[in-house]
Amino acid sequence: xxxxxxxxxxxxxxxxxxxxxxxxxxxxxxxxxxxxxxxxxxxxxxxxxxxxxxxxxxxxxxxxxxxxxxxxxxxxxxxxxxxxxxxxxxxxxxxxxxxxxxxxxxxxxxxxxxxxxxxxxxxxxxxxxxxxxxxxxxxxxxxxxxxxxxxxxxxxxxxxxxxxxxxxxxxxxxxxxxxxxxxxxxxxxxxxxxxxxxxxxxxxxxxxxxxxxxxxxxxxxxxxxxxxxxxxxxxxxxxxxxxxxxxxxxxxxxxxxxxxxxxxxxxxxxxxxxxxxxxxxxxxxxxxxxxxxxxxxxxxxxxxxxxxxxxxxxxxxxxxxxxxxxxxxxxxxxxxxxxxxxxxxxxxxxxxxxxxxxxxxxxxxxxxxxxxxxxxxxxxxxxxxxxxxxxxxxxxxxxxxxxxxxxxxxxxxxxxxxxxxxxxxxxxxxxxxxxxxxxxxxxxxxxxxxxxxxxxxxxxxxxxxxxxxxxxxxxxxxxxxxxxxxxxxxxxxxxxxxxxxxxxxxxxxxxxxxxxxxxxx
Numbered sequence: 001x002x003x004x005x006x007x008x009x010x011x012x013x014x015x016x017x018x019x020x021x022x023x024x025x026x027x028x029x030x031x032x033x034x035x036x037x038x039x040x041x042x043x044x045x046x047x048x049x050x051x052x053x054x055x056x057x058x059x060x061x062x063x064x065x066x067x068x069x070x071x072x073x074x075x076x077x078x079x080x081x082x083x084x085x086x087x088x089x090x091x092x093x094x095x096x097x098x099x100x101x102x103x104x105x106x107x108x109x110x111x112x113x114x115x116x117x118x119x120x121x122x123x124x125x126x127x128x129x130x131x132x133x134x135x136x137x138x139x140x141x142x143x144x145x146x147x148x149x150x151x152x153x154x155x156x157x158x159x160x161x162x163x164x165x166x167x168x169x170x171x172x173x174x175x176x177x178x179x180x181x182x183x184x185x186x187x188x189x190x191x192x193x194x195x196x197x198x199x200x201x202x203x204x205x206x207x208x209x210x211x212x213x214x215x216x217x218x219x220x221x222x223x224x225x226x227x228x229x230x231x232x233x234x235x236x237x238x239x240x241x242x243x244x245x246x247x248x249x250x251x252x253x254x255x256x257x258x259x260x261x262x263x264x265x266x267x268x269x270x271x272x273x274x275x276x277x278x279x280x281x282x283x284x285x286x287x288x289x290x291x292x293x294x295x296x297x298x299x300x301x302x303x304x305x306x307x308x309x310x311x312x313x314x315x316x317x318x319x320x321x322x323x324x325x326x327x328x329x330x331x332x333x334x335x336x337x338x339x340x341x342x343x344x345x346x347x348x349x350x351x352x353x354x355x356x357x358x359x360x361x362x363x364x365x366x367x368x369x370x371x372x373x374x375x376x377x378x379x380x381x382x383x384x385x386x387x388x389x390x391x392x393x394x395x396x397x398x399x400x401x402x403x404x405x406x407x408x409x410x411x412x413x414x415x416x417x418x419x420x421x422x423x424x425x426x427x428x429x430x431x432x433x434x435x436x437x438x439x440x441x442x443x444x445x446x447x448x449x450x451x452x453x454x455x456x457x458x459x460x461x462x463x464x465x466x467x468x469x470x471x472x473x474x475x476x477x478x479x480x481x482x483x484x485x486x487x488x489x490x491x492x493x494x495x496x497x498x499x500x501x502x503x504x505x506x507x508x509x510x511x512x513x514x515x516x517x518x519x520x521x
Contacts, residue, residue, distance in 0.1 A: 015062065015066065015068055015090070015096075021068075021088055021096060021097050025057050025058065025059045026057050026068060026070065026088060027083065028057075028058075029055055029056075029057045029058070029068075029070040029086075030070055030083035030084070030086045030088075031083045032055060032070075032216060033053050033054070033055055033070050033071075033072055033081075033083075033086055034081045034082055034083050034085070034086070036053050036055075036131075036216070036220070037053055037072055037078040037079070037081045038078070038079050038081070040053065040078065040131070040133065041078045041079035042079070043135065043227075044135055044136060045131075045133035045134060045135040045223075045227075046078040046133065046134065047078075047134070048134075049074070049075050049076055049077060049078065050134040050208075051078065051131075051132050051133050051134045051208065052071070052072050052074070052112040052113075052114045052118070052131075052132045053071075053072050053129075053130075053131050053132070054069055054070065054071040054072065054112070054114075054115075054118045054129065054130050055069070055070055055128065055129040055216045055219075056068070056069055056070075056122070056127075056128045056129065057069070057070060057088075058128075058215075064126065064128075065091055065126075066091050067091060068088055068089065068090060068091070068096065069088070069089040069090070069091065069093075069118075069122065070086050070087070070088055070089075071086065071087045071088075071089060071111065071112055071115060071118065072085070072086060072087075072112055073085055073086070073087060073099060073109055073110060073111060073112060074110045074111065074112045074113050074114075075107050075110060076107075084099055084100070085099050085109075086099065087099070087109075087111045087112075089111075089115075091122070093115065093116075093119045095111060098111070113181070113182035113183055114132045114182055114210075115183075116183050116186040117132070117182070117183075117185060117186055117189050117210060118130045118132070118210075120186065120189055120190050120193060121193075121210070121212035124190065124193050124194070125193065125200075125212055126214070127212040127213065127214065127219070128213060128214045128215040128216065128218070128219070129212065129213055129215060129216040129218070129219040129220075130210065130211070130212040130219060131210070131211045131212075131219050131220065131223045132208060132209070132210050132211075133208050133209050133211070133223060133227070134207070134208040135208065135209070135227050135230075137227050137230035137231045137234060138203060138208050138209040138226070138227060138230055139206060139207060139208055140230075140234055141203070141230040141233055141234060142175050142203050142204070142205040142206060142207075143205070143206060144234075144237055146205070148175060149174065149175055150172050150173065150174055150175060150468055151171075151172070151173040151175060151203055151230075151233070152170055152171065152172050152173075152244045152468055153170070153171050153229055153232075153233055153243050153244055154168070154169065154170040154171065154244065154245070154246055154444055154445070155167065155168065155246045155247075155248065155441075156171075156229060156232060156243070158225045158228045158229050158232075159171050159225070159229065161221055161222060161224070161225035162200060162222055162225055162226070163200050163213065163214075163218065163222065164198055164200075166428075168246075168428065168440050168443060168444075168445070168446070169445050169446070170244075170415075170444050170445045170466075170467070170468075171229065172196065172198075172199065172466060172468065173199060173201050173202070173203050173209075173226070174192040174195065174196045174199060174202050174203065175202075175203045175204075175205055176188040176189060176191075176192050176202060176203070176204055176205070177204075177205050178204050178205050178206050178207045185204060189202055189204075189210065195465065196465070198466070200212060200213060200222055201222065201223075201226055209223075209226060211223040211226060236248065242413075245410075245413060245415065245444075246410065246415075246441060246442065246443065246444055247410055247411075247441070249411075249413070280414055280469070280474045280475075280476075281414060281415040281416065281417060281444070281467050281468075281469065281474070281475055281476075282409060282414060282415075282416045282417070282475070282476045282477075282478065282521075283416075283417045283418070283419050283447075283463060283467075283475055283476070283477045283478070283493075284416065284417070284418055284419070284477075284478050285418075285419060285420060285454075285477075285478060285479035285480060285481070285484065285498070286418060286420040286422065286427065286430065287420070287421075287480070288479075288480030288481070288498060288500050288502070288503045288504075289478055289479055289480050289498040289500070290398050290399065290402050290418075291396075291397055291398050291399070291430065292397060292399070292500065292501070292502060293480075293500075293502050293503065294502055295397040296422075299394070299397075300381070300385060300394070300426075301368055301381075303384070303385065303388050303393070303394060304364075304368065304380075304381040304384045304385065305364075305365055305368050307384050307387070307388070308360075308361055308364050308365070308380070308384060309357060309361045311380075311383065311384045311387065312325075312357045312360055312361070313353075313357055315383075316353055316357070320383060321383075324376070324379055324380045324383065325356070325360065327375065327376035327379060327380075328346070328360060328363065328364070328376045328377075328380065329346050330376070331374055331376040331377075332344070332345070332346055332363050335363075341366075342362075342363070342366025342367075342369070342370065343363060343366065344359055344362050344363055344366075345359065346359045346360060346363070347359060364377065364380065368381075373421040373449060373453065373454070374449070375423075375448070375449050375450060378421060378422055378423040378426065378448065378449065379423050379425075381422070381423065381426060382422065382423035382424075382425040382426035382429070383425070385426050385429055386425060386426075386429055389429045389432075389433050394429075394433070395433055395434070395435065396429065396430040396431060396432070396433045396434040397430075397434070397435075398430075398431075398434050398436070398439070399500065399517075399518075401517045401518045401519050402439075402518055403434070403436040403439060404518075404519070405518035405519065405521065406439055406442035406443070407442060409442070410441075410442040415444040415445075415467065416442060416443055416444060417443065417444055417445045417446065417447060417463070417467060418431070418443060418445075418446045418447065419446075419447040419448075419451075419454065419463060419477075420446075420447075420448060420454075421448065421449055421454055422448065423448050424446040424447070424448050427446045427448070428440060428446060431443060444467075445466075445467070447463055447466075451463060451466075454479075454481070454484045454487070455481075455483040455484055455486075455487050456487055457487045457488070457490040457491040458491070459487070459491075460472070460475075460477065460487060460488045460490075460491035460492075460493055461491045461492075463475070464491065464492070464493070471492065472491055472492030472493050473492055473493065473494055475493045475494065476493070476494045476495075476496065476521070477493045477494070477495050477496075478495075478496045478497075478498055478515070478518075478521070479495070479497065479498060480497060480498040480499070480500060480503045480504070481504070482497070482504075482506055482507060482510055482512075485497055485510075485512050489512075495512055495513075496512070496513050496514065496515050496521065497510070497512045497513070497514045497515075498514070498515060498516075499514050499515065499516045500516070
């Protein structure tokens with residue numbers, strides 16, 4: 001059997017062989033798809049021969065890009081499918097094995113009309129499985145507002161089942177318009193996947209949903225969570241509750257920017273539709289804006305520096321710390337190539353634990369001393385700070401005017417996000433553990449340097465795509481850093497600069513409006 005490092009030349013002849021196509025790995029995938037089709041039929045996702053499912057053939061000996069794909073056929077009663085009904089395809093989409101025709105009243109075999117769309121998930125997202133559901137919830141949720149290009153929901157427990165999301169995050173699912181023939185959706189689906197790089201699903205208006213994951217288990221789990229959230233949103237909408245806001249208040253209190261002279265229709269209940277309100281939101285920096293810079297420099301950074309060795313040593317074999325070390329290795333290797341001062345080679349994983357920890361500590365201390373704004377450092381610091389907050393050795397600090405402003409904006413329906421160089425976990429910890437209680441209930445989401453450097457305009461363009469505004473100017477960004485203000489303005493955002501004790505002096509004639517308290521906003 002081919003090794004995991006096998007080349008295409010090594011493995012393709014094997015995958016094309018009749019022996020492999022009739023072997024255990026492919027047979028297991030065929031049976032799995034048949035089982036899933038029956039299960040999804042009972043859930044109402046693939047009735048009337050609609051919907052489809054496809055999975056990659058799991059074989060540890062075959063590199064993922066070359067793994068074969070098993071796909072359910074078109075026009076077949078999903079609850080009566082058997083493994084022999086499946087198509088087997090190459091990683092590029094070529095049909096390697098097709099089912100044999102069955103006598104009347106069965107139709108001639110035909111590969112799923114969804115095949116070109118499924119291939120986008122495999123080629124663009126390196127998916128391990130993709131599910132297309134016609135579940136009623138996924139259809140109706142796109143009809144509440146016929147002009148909406150996205151479905152948005154936040155502060156629901158099942159959001160945690162969607163890859164890369166937590167309870168406090170806002171889940172965004174793009175919506176594309178339906179066409180007469182499924183294959184004609186390929187281009188718009190591809191565009192949506194490119195425009196929403198964090199999405200793991202795309203809704204098709206009046207039709208259904210495509211969901212993908214890195215394995216069939218991940219795709220199935222996410223599909224179940226999406227359908228749950230759609231069903232919950234429909235029920236909340238019928239009750240007049242705004243499922244897209246953290247507080248889930250009444251729909252008619254959705255936004256202080258909404259024209260209150262225009263009554264909201266009741267949506268599906270009377271055939272009308274909720275008008276698309278003008279979207280506005282606020283994005284806040286932390287250091288020097290919501291929180292004194294001294295808290296970060298004099299409390300958080302020293303705590304991380306003083307506890308990095310203890311943390312790495314005590315959690316060395318955990319998956320989380322292994323991931324932290326992997327990121328640090330990659331960063332240090334890049335730093336060594338660039339000749340950055342303070343960078344030291346990290347011994348290989350099979351070296352003594354003490355040697356690896358010593359080198360990691362030295363590199364991390366140098367990164368902290370240089371105030372590096374890099375994901376590998378911020379992620380590790382966030383995990384160290386989590387322990388500090390859990391042990392009550394740390395408490396979050398915010399300016400006195402911040403809680404009241406957050407509450408006011410929240411009650412007005414204005415969504416507030418945080419964008420900081422600190423990791424999202426570190427941000428959540430800070431706002432969850434303040435003297436004023438847990439302030440996360442007023443926040444719709446968190447952004448960190450995984451969306452880009454805070455001094456680069458494309459980072460703010462990425463945020464604009466994620467928070468659901470019609471145009472960047474509907475976002476107000478508040479920061480204390482002049483370079484960040486310049487970058488955000490270049491992306492089209494409105495900007496205020498925060499003047500707080502200890503903040504850096506601004507350049508003369510900087511051209512930005514300033515505030516000394518959130519009460520001025």
